[in-house]
Amino acid sequence: MLGNDDQGGTDYGEIQDTKQEMVRDILALTIDQAKQLRRGDILHETGATNEDDTCRRWRVNGQVKLWKRDVNRIQVPLSHGMYDHGYLTERNLCEFHTEGSCSAK
Numbered sequence: 001m002l003g004n005d006d007q008g009g010t011d012y013g014e015i016q017d018t019k020q021e022m023v024r025d026i027l028a029l030t031i032d033q034a035k036q037l038r039r040g041d042i043l044h045e046t047g048a049t050n051e052d053d054t055c056r057r058w059r060v061n062g063q064v065k066l067w068k069r070d071v072n073r074i075q076v077p078l079s080h081g082m083y084d085h086g087y088l089t090e091r092n093l094c095e096f097h098t099e100g101s102c103s104a105k
């Protein structure tokens with residue numbers, strides 16, 4: 001029978017979301033990449049674009065902080081422009097990618 005493999009609930013929108021998540025996961029920084037970051041390195045924010053369709057760029061503006069007792073924890077200070085500051089942590093690695101892996105050149 002046709003449609004047997006349709007378990008219901010999978011509409012076009014969900015497929016799109018899954019695709020976007022896959023793209024994001026492929027691009028996503030790994031914690032090991034994040035540990036290699038140094039002051040002055042540039043990260044791109046995935047899905048956040050400037051008016052010219054280039055990625056929003058964040059600059060590492062301090063030391064990478066690591067925890068000896070928890071190797072899965074990381075904190076990297078970032079800045080965007082003059083006034084925007086934030087942190088890359090183990091929780092938002094998936095929201096950033098490196099310049100090298102950028103698909104929107």
Ligand SMILES: [Zn+2]
Nearest residue numbers: 044055102103
């Ligand atoms: Zn990019």
